Amino acid sequence: MSYSEISGGVTAAQDFLAGSAYCGIKASNADRPDIALIQSVRESVAAATFTTNKVKAAPVRVSMMHLRGGDVRAILANAGNANACTGLLGIENAKRMAEAAGQALGLKARQVMVCSTGRIGVQLPIEKMEGTIAALPAGLAKDGSNRAAQAIMTSDTFAKEMAVEVEIDGKAVRIGGVAKGAGMIDPNMATMLCFITTDAVIDKKQLQCALSVSVEQSFNRITVDGDMSTNDTVIMLANGAAGNKPLRHGRPGFKVFQRALDHVTKHLARMIVEDGEGVTKFVEVHVNGAATLSDARRAAEAVANSTLTKCAWFGGDPNWGRIMDALGYSGAKLREEMIDIFYDGIIAVRGGMPSKTPMAKLQEVVANKRFTVTIDLHLGKADYTVFTTDLSTDYVRLNMGE
Amino acid sequence: MSYSEISGGVTAAQDFLAGSAYCGIKASNADRPDIALIQSVRESVAAATFTTNKVKAAPVRVSMMHLRGGDVRAILANAGNANACTGLLGIENAKRMAEAAGQALGLKARQVMVCSTGRIGVQLPIEKMEGTIAALPAGLAKDGSNRAAQAIMTSDTFAKEMAVEVEIDGKAVRIGGVAKGAGMIDPNMATMLCFITTDAVIDKKQLQCALSVSVEQSFNRITVDGDMSTNDTVIMLANGAAGNKPLRHGRPGFKVFQRALDHVTKHLARMIVEDGEGVTKFVEVHVNGAATLSDARRAAEAVANSTLTKCAWFGGDPNWGRIMDALGYSGAKLREEMIDIFYDGIIAVRGGMPSKTPMAKLQEVVANKRFTVTIDLHLGKADYTVFTTDLSTDYVRLNMGE
Numbered sequence: 001m002s003y004s005e006i007s008g009g010v011t012a013a014q015d016f017l018a019g020s021a022y023c024g025i026k027a028s029n030a031d032r033p034d035i036a037l038i039q040s041v042r043e044s045v046a047a048a049t050f051t052t053n054k055v056k057a058a059p060v061r062v063s064m065m066h067l068r069g070g071d072v073r074a075i076l077a078n079a080g081n082a083n084a085c086t087g088l089l090g091i092e093n094a095k096r097m098a099e100a101a102g103q104a105l106g107l108k109a110r111q112v113m114v115c116s117t118g119r120i121g122v123q124l125p126i127e128k129m130e131g132t133i134a135a136l137p138a139g140l141a142k143d144g145s146n147r148a149a150q151a152i153m154t155s156d157t158f159a160k161e162m163a164v165e166v167e168i169d170g171k172a173v174r175i176g177g178v179a180k181g182a183g184m185i186d187p188n189m190a191t192m193l194c195f196i197t198t199d200a201v202i203d204k205k206q207l208q209c210a211l212s213v214s215v216e217q218s219f220n221r222i223t224v225d226g227d228m229s230t231n232d233t234v235i236m237l238a239n240g241a242a243g244n245k246p247l248r249h250g251r252p253g254f255k256v257f258q259r260a261l262d263h264v265t266k267h268l269a270r271m272i273v274e275d276g277e278g279v280t281k282f283v284e285v286h287v288n289g290a291a292t293l294s295d296a297r298r299a300a301e302a303v304a305n306s307t308l309t310k311c312a313w314f315g316g317d318p319n320w321g322r323i324m325d326a327l328g329y330s331g332a333k334l335r336e337e338m339i340d341i342f343y344d345g346i347i348a349v350r351g352g353m354p355s356k357t358p359m360a361k362l363q364e365v366v367a368n369k370r371f372t373v374t375i376d377l378h379l380g381k382a383d384y385t386v387f388t389t390d391l392s393t394d395y396v397r398l399n400m401g402e
Numbered sequence: 403m404s405y406s407e408i409s410g411g412v413t414a415a416q417d418f419l420a421g422s423a424y425c426g427i428k429a430s431n432a433d434r435p436d437i438a439l440i441q442s443v444r445e446s447v448a449a450a451t452f453t454t455n456k457v458k459a460a461p462v463r464v465s466m467m468h469l470r471g472g473d474v475r476a477i478l479a480n481a482g483n484a485n486a487c488t489g490l491l492g493i494e495n496a497k498r499m500a501e502a503a504g505q506a507l508g509l510k511a512r513q514v515m516v517c518s519t520g521r522i523g524v525q526l527p528i529e530k531m532e533g534t535i536a537a538l539p540a541g542l543a544k545d546g547s548n549r550a551a552q553a554i555m556t557s558d559t560f561a562k563e564m565a566v567e568v569e570i571d572g573k574a575v576r577i578g579g580v581a582k583g584a585g586m587i588d589p590n591m592a593t594m595l596c597f598i599t600t601d602a603v604i605d606k607k608q609l610q611c612a613l614s615v616s617v618e619q620s621f622n623r624i625t626v627d628g629d630m631s632t633n634d635t636v637i638m639l640a641n642g643a644a645g646n647k648p649l650r651h652g653r654p655g656f657k658v659f660q661r662a663l664d665h666v667t668k669h670l671a672r673m674i675v676e677d678g679e680g681v682t683k684f685v686e687v688h689v690n691g692a693a694t695l696s697d698a699r700r701a702a703e704a705v706a707n708s709t710l711t712k713c714a715w716f717g718g719d720p721n722w723g724r725i726m727d728a729l730g731y732s733g734a735k736l737r738e739e740m741i742d743i744f745y746d747g748i749i750a751v752r753g754g755m756p757s758k759t760p761m762a763k764l765q766e767v768v769a770n771k772r773f774t775v776t777i778d779l780h781l782g783k784a785d786y787t788v789f790t791t792d793l794s795t796d797y798v799r800l801n802m803g804e
Contacts, residue, residue, distance in 0.1 A: 053727065053730035055729060121723055121751075122756075230727055307801075327456075328455035336457045351489070354523040391709075396794065399710055399714065400718075
């Protein structure tokens with residue numbers, strides 16, 4: 001029932017290749033590769049989750065269409081230009097990206113999912129990109145995961161890769177991925193991209209089910225500034241190379257697969273939060289005892305996004321008053337006199353009032369780079385967790401624009 | 403139909419007195435007065451609006467009860483201690499504040515509304531306060547508005563007063579008020595307090611109607627960090643000294659009165675935003691052409707509270723991409739390709755795409771200390787305006803805690 005972490009990232013699974021190329025789209029760091037390609041060398045199915053933002057980048061709209069087809073085989077992504085707010089020409093260019101990759105790999109355009117991240121409101125240098133994409137397949141390799149992870153970085157300070165191996169009915173199944181940071185610190189747009197591959201035998205519908213559940217537990221739980229990108233995308237490919245019995249929800253193997261996938265997505269999600277520029281503290285906000293799940297979620301997200309609370313954390317101030325305040329306006333059902341608040345398990349608020357804990361003990365906790373805030377509403381059994389950060393002067397500086 | 407600004411603030415209206423006293427509650431600036439008292443020397447009625455935060459400070463709970471009585475005559479407020487998250491003892495102490503003021507003025511406790519602002523989770527030095535309150539009436543004066551305005555300041559850098567005079571069926575009617583800033587910069591809690599008086603003849607029900615409408619157009623439109631205080635309170639007293647015909651909704655005089663009141667509340671609301679420490683820019687966000695009022699409101703508030711957008715403004719960056727992003731996740735009904743965005747009337751986005759306007763022209767606008775962002779969704783007739791600010795490194799520093 002247990003999985004083990006392995007190396008290899010998005011190419012850890014059998015019969016997946018990855019690579020990158022330099023096209024000069026990243027104005028800022030012209031020396032770094034800016035196009036990544038991930039391919040399954042055998043038939044595969046895809047699942048994906050996309051931003052719920054109503055303003056969607058062109059590649060998101062195109063990939064949503066391509067997902068409908070049953071036989072996606074590759075993922076093409078560029079950094080440096082988000083191809084968002086680019087109108088019909090932007091859609092046309094996103095399609096040309098898929099066509100170029102399809103031609104180069106001998107696939108149909110609809111078998112390629114496309115992603116972009118970076119500046120918005122600027123058209124892609126599509127001709128230049130088509131030339132670069134044509135040459136990409138030659139560089140695809142079994143050990144190409146790190147190159148792909150590097151290519152999709154914008155303001156990220158390190159490449160994000162993760163892979164696990166798990167045994168399912170006697171067969172070794174691998175799940176691995178790469179991700180780029182929520183560029184809440186990117187001067188132009190906050191974008192999170194994650195590409196996951198697996199050699200498990202699983203059909204498209206079951207894969208979508210597993211991915212949706214996993215994203216809800218991971219990428220949907222991270223917040224840095226509450227802003228949501230026009231480009232956020234998570235794509236997963238499964239090519240069945242492992243030869244296990246087809247995974248089906250409800251059967252034992254599925255649980256094992258889900259747990260392993262959750263480990264990959266949670267790990268990548270944490271890396272994204274921890275790598276936020278201007279972030280000095282990583283905070284887990286747990287809400288317990290809520291009347292309903294949506295109450296728990298509202299409460300946790302209000303605290304995790306409270307500007308005042310995040311500023312206090314940056315200053316090492318265990319300001320539980322601001323947490324009480326955020327809970328109060330969260331819209332969650334609560335009774336002030338029943339609220340308990342803990343910092344790393346040390347009680348700060350009991351029954352809605354300050355505990356006897358000396359402030360110095362709470363300050364010790366908030367002085368750490370990582371700590372947990374637990375809120376118990378004592379109204380029910382629902383709980384929810386959000387991974388968040390502090391709000392630092394550097395965050396503001398990094399977001400002041402060019 | 404027109405009103406004129408006059409001096410006198412909260413005591414500009416006939417038969418109102420105000421004063422302040424020093425009780426040593428403001429630890430930070432021990433030399434400044436920290437208790438304010440406003441009294442109508444004749445019978446008066448009250449109207450009020452309170453924070454919608456579910457975590458309500460003790461004085462808010464007590465004042466809500468006292469408002470039910472028909473004959474409120476005075477407002478007592480202290481700064482330095484919010485009496486929030488203080489449990490039953492806090493409620494008891496808020497009642498004792500009202501009792502002490504009532505005794506000193508020869509009124510019943512329920513004829514006094516009480517307010518507190520400052521540190522939370524700390525019990526009031528109530529005995530000390532009772533002594534100070536007993537001596538307050540002696541200092542009440544016709545010219546006491548500024549002293550009262552000073553006494554309720556926390557991190558405010560200037561006292562906020564405003565008054566107007568308007569003629570209603572041949573009688574001069576005065577409306578005036580004092581306010582303290584949304585302490586989004588206060589290290590402990592963001593609180594907005596506003597006290598308004600008028601000598602108009604108007605009954606309690608009509609007064610509440612006028613005040614509720616006015617607050618919705620002013621204090622409910624300002625945001626600095628999206629956090630909402632446990633203590634926010636607006637109280638208005640009317641004592642009828644002007645001798646006009648009783649004001650009734652639907653009659654001409656009421657419109658005149660409403661317009662004059664709106665001028666007072668809007669002016670005080672702007673002063674609050676502009677006085678926010680760490681605020682370098684004052685921004686009006688107008689959303690036009692929304693399908694419904696709630697769509698317009700959602701859209702305007704999402705933009706006005708977008709951390710990324712506010713950071714960009716601080717840096718003088720007309721980052722319309724972040725505005726598009728915020729509109730997209732606002733939940734407002736919209737069609738990306740129909741959105742226009744203007745900075746001080748200069749078009750930045752046309753039909754969801756960058757306009758031809760050179761960036762330099764937009765940067766000139768955002769370089770100003772005040773500018774307007776207008777968003778037209780082109781879907782309907784509803785519009786909404788929010789007054790907001792940038793998000794500066796100083797804001798973070800000031801909110802890092804003690």
